[in-house]
Amino acid sequence: MRVVVDFDLCESNAICMQIAPDIFEVRDDDFLYVLEETPSEDRRSSLEESVQRCPKQAISIEE
Amino acid sequence: MRSSITIVGASLSGIRAAETLRSEGFKGRIKILGDEERTPYDRPPLSKNFLDGEMPFERLSLISEEKILELEIELELGSKATNLDIESQTLEIEGVKESFDGLIIATGARARQLPNSDEIQGVHTLRSLDDSMRIRDAFKSVKSKVVIVGAGFIGCEVASTARNLELEVTILETQQVPLCHVLGEEVGSIISDFHITNGVDLKCGVEVQEIQGDDQVEGVLLTDGTLIEADLVVVGIGAVPNTEWLESSGLTIEDGVCCDETCLAAPNIVAAGDVARWYHIGYGKSIRLEHWDNAVEQGKYSAQRLLHGKTNHPPYAPVPWFWSDQFDRKIQLAGISSPEDEFEVVVDSPQEGRFTGIYGNEGKLRAVLGINRPRHVMQFKSLIEKGSSWKEALEFASGIE
Numbered sequence: 001m002r003v004v005v006d007f008d009l010c011e012s013n014a015i016c017m018q019i020a021p022d023i024f025e026v027r028d029d030d031f032l033y034v035l036e037e038t039p040s041e042d043r044r045s046s047l048e049e050s051v052q053r054c055p056k057q058a059i060s061i062e063e
Numbered sequence: 064m065r066s067s068i069t070i071v072g073a074s075l076s077g078i079r080a081a082e083t084l085r086s087e088g089f090k091g092r093i094k095i096l097g098d099e100e101r102t103p104y105d106r107p108p109l110s111k112n113f114l115d116g117e118m119p120f121e122r123l124s125l126i127s128e129e130k131i132l133e134l135e136i137e138l139e140l141g142s143k144a145t146n147l148d149i150e151s152q153t154l155e156i157e158g159v160k161e162s163f164d165g166l167i168i169a170t171g172a173r174a175r176q177l178p179n180s181d182e183i184q185g186v187h188t189l190r191s192l193d194d195s196m197r198i199r200d201a202f203k204s205v206k207s208k209v210v211i212v213g214a215g216f217i218g219c220e221v222a223s224t225a226r227n228l229e230l231e232v233t234i235l236e237t238q239q240v241p242l243c244h245v246l247g248e249e250v251g252s253i254i255s256d257f258h259i260t261n262g263v264d265l266k267c268g269v270e271v272q273e274i275q276g277d278d279q280v281e282g283v284l285l286t287d288g289t290l291i292e293a294d295l296v297v298v299g300i301g302a303v304p305n306t307e308w309l310e311s312s313g314l315t316i317e318d319g320v321c322c323d324e325t326c327l328a329a330p331n332i333v334a335a336g337d338v339a340r341w342y343h344i345g346y347g348k349s350i351r352l353e354h355w356d357n358a359v360e361q362g363k364y365s366a367q368r369l370l371h372g373k374t375n376h377p378p379y380a381p382v383p384w385f386w387s388d389q390f391d392r393k394i395q396l397a398g399i400s401s402p403e404d405e406f407e408v409v410v411d412s413p414q415e416g417r418f419t420g421i422y423g424n425e426g427k428l429r430a431v432l433g434i435n436r437p438r439h440v441m442q443f444k445s446l447i448e449k450g451s452s453w454k455e456a457l458e459f460a461s462g463i464e
Contacts, residue, residue: 014437
């Protein structure tokens with residue numbers, strides 16, 4: 001699976017960073033960085049939670 | 064074994080609950096009742112970038128039609144539950160009785176109205192998509208003067224949107240500074256400052272006597288006799304949970320549907336979102352939240368709780384989190400602060416337009432506030448979840464560059 005972030009929608013609320021810090025990082029410049037674009041299958045539930053809890057619905061999973 | 068679960072309320076909590084029922088393997092019938100005719104939509108943009116006309120309607124959708132079909136959800140829009148009997152496990156929907164095996168109550172809250180103002184044209188509250196569209200249209204046609212009653216989050220966001228559209232904005236607030244009951248006086252003053260800097264005429268410590276105007280609104284009269292002229296009034300004085308339909312249900316209703324620590328209101332009945340008041344074991348009291356993130360999480364949790372029972376489920380005890388966008392500031396709060404808390408700015412300063420501050424009490428870290436500081440808010444939120452002390456929080460702060 002592949003993490004896709006729509007950076008036009010992302011407002012760096014950073015909730016994804018709290019749920020999956022190994023995949024997402026909002027740095028001091030206030031921008032979101034995807035640390036791991038193709039996480040392993042065991043990270044799926046965290047990734048799905050990040051998708052659901054993103055207030056901007058900016059994250060999606062591509063299979 | 065349950066064969067049918069009904070969800071009353073087709074907004075964020077209800078939709079997320081339905082999705083969770085399916086992802087947890089529930090194969091029975093799922094029915095969602097929504098009192099509005101509109102397909103389920105997201106609310107935060109209604110006071111922000113949908114209100115200013117930037118965001119198209121399609122982007123508000125909470126669930127696609129394909130997904131509704133795929134998950135085999137029966138979505139009944141324009142359908143209002145009018146009664147519930149917990150003994151016989153029956154709902155009354157527009158006079159017709161219908162039984163269920165499991166029920167999720169997610170009827171949300173509605174905007175509190177100012178008395179005697181609903182007959183006057185040009186006075187609005189903001190909760191629904193239609194409310195937002197009415198205000199958006201009024202912003203386009205209004206001569207100039209927008210008066211906002213209440214400097215809560217909705218009021219402050221509407222003020223910000225209206226100022227961005229170059230309208231003249233006055234906010235009327237009863238407290239001495241905006242939002243001080245949620246964020247404390249110091250932070251309230253900081254928020255007050257940037258509204259004033261952005262041209263909002265912020266009048267605090269004033270009370271509204273009445274809205275004036277025979278047919279069309281003309282102004283807002285204050286109790287001290289001052290008349291504030293208005294072409295458009297937006298009232299943002301809080302929300303009331305939608306529980307009237309449950310009055311004779313047998314459930315306990317006290318500013319929300321009262322639930323135990325696992326969101327259970329009665330056997331086979333759970334509640335989630337703005338309407339739910341539940342016992343939060345972390346805070347040792349029952350609370351009710353009106354946050355977007357809680358609607359998502361509690362919707363999911365309540366669906367799991369209904370399916371799996373209490374023994375398999377730890378209590379629902381999240382550290383609450385919300386955000387508000389006002390002008391170029393993103394305000395975020397995680398945790399619950401109270402007026403007795405100590406507040407300390409730990410990174411940067413309010414003068415710089417971005418900073419992080421923490422709230423503490425009795426040696427514990429209670430909450431974190433960030434203005435344009437999302438990274439730190441999440442870092443401190445993790446500390447709150449771990450039960451960190453005030454000292455540990457300060458030590459962590461000193462390590463931030």
